[in-house]
Each structure stands twice: as C-alpha cells, then as structure tokens.
Amino acid sequence: MYGFYILVAWLDRIGENGALERYFRLKGKYGDGVGVIPIDIGNKLRLYYLRISDKILIFSSGGIKDASSWQNSETLAPYMEMLIGTSRFVASRIKNGKIILEDKELIGNLNFTRYENE
Numbered sequence: 028m029y030g031f032y033i034l035v036a037w038l039d040r041i042g043e044n045g046a047l048e049r050y051f052r053l054k055g056k057y058g059d060g061v062g063v064i065p066i067d068i069g070n071k072l073r074l075y076y077l078r079i080s081d082k083i084l085i086f087s088s089g090g091i092k093d094a095s096s097w098q099n100s101e102t103l104a105p106y107m108e109m110l111i112g113t114s115r116f117v118a119s120r121i122k123n124g125k126i127i128l129e130d131k132e133l134i135g136n137l138n139f140t141r142y143e144n145e
Contacts, residue, residue, distance in 0.1 A: 034074055037064050046084040051076065054097060054107065059114040061107065063089075063097075073097075075106055077114050082131045085113070 041050060053062040060078040074089040075097075087110040094100035097107045116139050120126040126135035 031072070034064060034072065041084065045081045046078055047081055048078070051078060059111060059118070061110050061114050073103060075103075075110055077110050077117070079117065079133065080128060083128070083133060085110075087113075 037050070044050075051062045051064065053060075054075070062076060062078065064074045064076065071092040072089065073092050075087040077085040077087065079085065088106040090102050090106070092100070093102055097103040117126060117133070120136060121128065124135075126133050126137065128134075
C-alpha cells in the first residue's frame with residue numbers, strides 16, 4: 028500500500044508542475060519518451076508512461092517489479108512493448124502531420140491497432 032501513496036504523490040506533483048522531463052526515468056530507447064515513474068525507496072510498484080511533451084503524458088499499465096528488468100518480466104514486458112509501439116505510432120503520425128500537438132492536446136487520428144502499419 029505504501030507504493031500506492033508514493034505514486035499518488037508523484038501524480039499530484041505532475042498535476043501541479045507539468046510532465047517535466049526531470050521527474051521521470053527513461054526505460055525505452057533514447058528519444059521514444061517511454062519510462063517509469065521513479066519510485067526506488069523500498070518499492071517494487073511500477074507505473075509506465077509515454078511522455079509526449081511537458082503537458083502531455085500517457086500512462087500505461089504497470090505492476091509489481093518481479094524481475095531484474097522489464098524485459099525479463101512476464102508481467103511487465105507486454106505493457107512496455109505496447110507502450111513502445113504506441114510511442115512509435117504517435118511519433119510517426121506527428122511527423123507526417125496526421126497528429127498535431129496543440130498545448131495539452133493531441134489532435135488528429137489517434138485510432139490505431141497494435142499490428143497496424145505505420
């Protein structure tokens with residue numbers, strides 16, 4: 028239960044100050060914006076996210092860390108893989124103009140499937 032309260036405190040901080048890059052720890056590849064809320068002190072609860080900008084953050088699922096890395100976790104790996112795919116699709120659509128960033132909004136075609144071509 029302790030981890031839950033830490034997550035809520037982080038979410039409150041993000042709500043007050045924005046999704047500033049310094050609040051997060053990247054977990055995907057450099058530049059994809061995928062990471063984890065950094066809760067280290069005696070906590071194995073993980074909440075993964077995709078950071079689009081200082082004002083746009085997409086949360087994914089998470090869970091209890093049960094392996095040395097998300098890649099080795101049967102529970103967490105599917106969530107991260109889906110989030111990395113989402114990052115790729117969003118970046119591709121921003122680049123080709125199908126999605127536009129406007130302040131706190133993503134405007135455009137936000138519908139996609141996991142196995143859709145970019």
